[in-house]
Every structure is written in C-alpha cells, then in structure tokens.
Amino acid sequence: MQPQRTNTDGDVRARTKNSSHPRSFLRGVGHQISRKELAILTVLVFSLGCILDHLTTVYGVTLSNIAESNPVVLRLMEFGVWSMTEALVILMGTILGVTIGRAEESKLKGFSMTVLATVGFTRFIAAFNNLALIIKAIY
Numbered sequence: 001m002q003p004q005r006t007n008t009d010g011d012v013r014a015r016t017k018n019s020s021h022p023r024s025f026l027r028g029v030g031h032q033i034s035r036k037e038l039a040i041l042t043v044l045v046f047s048l049g050c051i052l053d054h055l056t057t058v059y060g061v062t063l064s065n066i067a068e069s070n071p072v073v074l075r076l077m078e079f080g081v082w083s084m085t086e087a088l089v090i091l092m093g094t095i096l097g098v099t100i101g102r103a104e105e106s107k108l109k110g111f112s113m114t115v116l117a118t119v120g121f122t123r124f125i126a127a128f129n130n131l132a133l134i135i136k137a138i139y
Contacts, residue, residue: 035105036101038113039097039098039100039101039102039113040101042097042101042113042116042117042120043094043097043098043101043116045116045117045120045121045124046093046094046097046116046117046119046120046123047090047093047094047120048120048124049119049120049121049122049123049124049127050086050089050090050093050119050120050123051090052123052124052127053123053124053126053127053130054083054086054090055127056127056130056131056134057073057130058083059134060130060133060134060137061077063134063137063138065137066133066134066137093116093119096112096116097113097116100112100113100116101113
C-alpha cells in the first residue's frame with residue numbers, strides 16, 4: 001500500500017490495488033467519496049430525476065387512459081408553458097447545485113445539497129410511478 005495523499009478537497013485517501021487513481025469513482029469498501037464528488041452526484045441525481053420524470057409525464061399524458069393529476073402542471077400545460085418551465089427548473093437547479101457545490105463548507109451548503117438530493121430522489125420516485133402507470137396502460 002502506498003502512503004496516503006491529500007487532494008485539493010482536503011480528503012485523505014489511501015491508494016490500494018482497488019483504487020489506482022485517487023479520484024476514481026469506483027473504490028473498494030472503506031474508501032470515502034470526496035465532497036466534490038458528492039456534490040457532482042447530487043446534481044446528477046437532481047437533473048436525471050427531473051428529466052426522467054418530465055419525459056415519462058410527457059409520454060404518459062399522450063395515452064388515452066392516463067391523465068396528469070398535479071393541478072399546477074395541468075395549469076401550466078393549459079397555458080403551453082409546462083415544458084419551458086420544467087426546463088427552467090432543471091437548469092436553475094443544476095446551476096445552483098454546481099454553484100453551491102463549489103462553495104466553502106457550511107451548514108447552508110449541507111442543507112442546500114440535501115434539499116437538492118431530496119428533490120431529485122422524489123422526482124425519480126415520480127418517474128418510476130409514471131413508468132408503472134404507462135406499463136399498466138399499455139398492457
């Protein structure tokens with residue numbers, strides 16, 4: 001085992017046979033993910049959750065026996081601005097996540113990243129619920 005190294009995030013990691021590169025996302029048991037990587041993962045969860053929820057909703061409402069139940073989304077669809085609003089939400093959330101992820105550690109940063117991850121996971125759940133409804137409607 002090679003000596004420990006400190007990266008720019010202040011994390012100390014040991015380089016082992018399982019982890020030939022200190023910034024590798026694939027690590028063996030016992031290795032920690034850096035704060036920077038956690039911020040990137042949080043932004044990815046948020047963005048992908050929102051995108052998947054949006055795409056499954058777009059497809060689901062085209063089926064004759066599925067209707068949107070969220071009154072806010074219904075109103076935005078009536079005015080024809082739902083997709084644009086959704087794109088703006090995803091863009092702003094991603095920009096804020098990246099900006100907050102680059103900030104110094106604070107309670108506000110931790111809280112903000114937790115909220116972003118929670119929204120992302122919630123949107124993933126909504127997307128999988130949409131997929132289940134789509135599968136039921138098709139078969």
